Amino acid sequence: MTKVDGIGLGYSYHLPTAGWGLKLRNSLSQFSDLFSEFNKYIAPAYHHDRCERSVQMRLYTMHKREFVMVFIAFFGCLGLGIFIGMAGPPITSTTEIDGKSLLTKDNRTHSTNNEIATGPFTMRSPAMTTYCQQMWLIAKLSTDNNDDEILDKSFQISISIEGLTVDHKPVTVIDRFLDYTHYIITVNFYDLEGFHQRYSIKELKFYFKTYNPAFTQIEIWFRFIFLMATFFITCWFAHTLKKYAIFDWSIEQKWMSILLPLLLFYNNPVFPMTFLINSWIPGMIDALAQATFLSALLLPFFR
Template structure:
C-alpha cells in the first residue's frame, strides 16, 4: 500500500490537503445562498375571526422549490406567559392547476392535535408539509377549534410558507454532480491500481474501499436530478435509502477493520462478520423504517408528523439509541484492544495510527457541525427529518457532503498500491512483497521509515533477480 511508502512529511501533506479541500467547500458554502426561502402571511385577529378558517395561498412554486411547509406562530398579548396546551387543528389542502383557472380540490379534511408551547414566546407549529410538489400553487384552509378557550388573549397568528430556495437547488445539483464525477474518477483509479493483483493479496482496507467507493457514488446520488423531472416521492426516498446505506456501510467498515487488523488468517463469516452485520443492520433497518414511515404517511396526509404517533415513535427511538450505544461500546472495545495488542508491530501500528487519526478528525468535525446546527437537542425533537433537520445554509450542506467525500478520497489514495508494488505472480512465496495480507507482520518496518521502504524493496528485488538468474 502507498501507506508504507509515505514519509512523515507526506503524512502531514495528506492531512493538509484534506483540510484545505474541506475548508474550501465550507467557504464556498458560506458564500452560497440560504437553503430555506420564507414568505410570511401575517394575520391580525379579533374575537369575530377566531373561529373562522384561514384561507392561505402559497407563493408561485416550481420544481426547484422541492418541498413546501406551512408553519404558524401564535402571538399572545403577554410575553412572559408559560403555557402548554393541546390545540385541535383542521387543515384542508387544495392544489391549483398550472393555468390557475380551476383548483383541484382534495375533499379530505385532516384533523390534528398540536401542542401549543409558550415560554416568553410561543414555539413554531408545523401545519402541513408536502414532500414533493404536484402543482404550481396551493391553497390551504386552516382553522383552530380550541384557541378561544385560552385564558390569554391572542394578538396575532403569523403563518409562514417555507420552501427550498431555487438558487440553492441549482447549487445542490451542480455540487452533487461534481462529487459524482470526482467519486467516479477516484473509484476507477483505485480499481485500476488493484487490477494487477489477486484479490487474495488485497488488504482488508482495500477490500472495503472497493465497496465504499461505489456506495459513495450512490450517496452523492446520480439520480438526484430526477426529483426535478418527476413529481413523485420516489426520488427523495431513493436518496434517503442511498444515504443510509452508505453511512451504515461506513460504520461496518470501522468495525471490520479494527477487528480484522488483529485477526490474521481466515475470517469466518459466522464468528467475524455476522455479529457486526447484525448490529449495523439493526441501525440501518431502524433508520430506513423511520424514513419510509414518515414519507408514506405524509403522502397520504400532509399534516402528519411523527409526534402524532408518539408511542410507536418513542419505542423506535429507544430501540435506535440502544443499538447505537451497543455499536459505540463495541467499536471502542475493538479500538482499545487493537491498540493495546498491536502497538509494537510496526506495519500494523502505522495502519492503526493513520485510520484512527483521520477518522477521529472526521468525527470531531461532524460533532461540531451537528452541535452548531442543533445544539444540545440533537436527538430530541430532531430525530426524524423534518423542517428543523434540513440544512439552513449552503455551508452545512457542503460541509457534510465534502467531509465524507474527501475522507473516502484520502483513504483511497493512502490504501492504493504504491508504484513500487510488485505483482502477485512474481511473489507467490515471498511474503515480504505482499501489498497487505497476513504476512505484513513479518515485514520489519524500521523507525526511520522515511527512506527505508524504497531501499529495502530495491535490495529484495535485486536478491530475487539473482536467485532467478542462478536457477
C-alpha cells in the same frame, strides 16, 4: 533406577509419568502449530512484516513532504466547502403572512372577536417550483400575557389544500408533490375560543417555508461533481489493483473496494430525477443509498 532380581544386570529404568502441566504444555504447542498455519489470514501484529504478506499500500512509503501535502489539500478542500456554505444561498426560504390581514375588515380592528381564534384563514402560497422540494406551513400566535406563566393548550386544526391550474381554477391536491405554481390553503382552529377570551390573542403569523431553489441547484451541481470524482477514483483504484490477486489485498484495500461503489450510490446518480418525475422511487433510492453507505462506513467501529 531400581534394582531387579533375576537375569541381567539387575537394574531397569522407569520413565516418569507425565503431569498435567506437561500435558497442557504439549496441547498448547500443538495448538500453536495449528494456529501458525492460518497466520497469513489474520491481521498482522506490530512485529509482522506486512509488506511480504499483502500488497504494499502507498501510505507506508510516503515521505514527510507528501504527508504535509495531503493534509494541506484536505484542509484546503474543507475550507473551500465551508466558504461556499457561508457565501452561498440559505438552505430554506421563508415568506411571512399576517393572520389578521386574512380576516374581514371589521374584525381586523377588534382583536377580541373570536374569529382570530377560529378562522377561517384562507391564503395563497408564494410561487412554487420543483426546486422548492417541500413546503411547510407554520403558525405562530402571540398573546397579551406579559408574565412568565407557561401556557399549555391542546386544540385541533383542519387544513384544506387546493392547487391553482394555469387557468386559475382550484383543484383538490391529493399527492405530496409540488405540481402547481400556487396553492390555496384554508386553515381553521378549534377549541381556542376560551383561550382567546382569557389571554387575548393579539397577533397571528403564518410562515410558508420551502427549500431555497438556488440552494437546490447548488446541491445538484455538488452531487454531480462528487459523483464524477468518485467514479474516476474508483476506476483508478480498480486499475491499480487489478494486477494483484484479491487474496493478496490488505484488509484496508478490500474494505475500500466496498466503500467506493457505495459512495457512488451515496452521491445518487438518479437524484435529478426527483425534480423531473412525480414518483416516490427516486426519494426512496436516495434515502436507502445514504443509509447503506453510512452504515458501511461506521461498521468497523462496532466490531
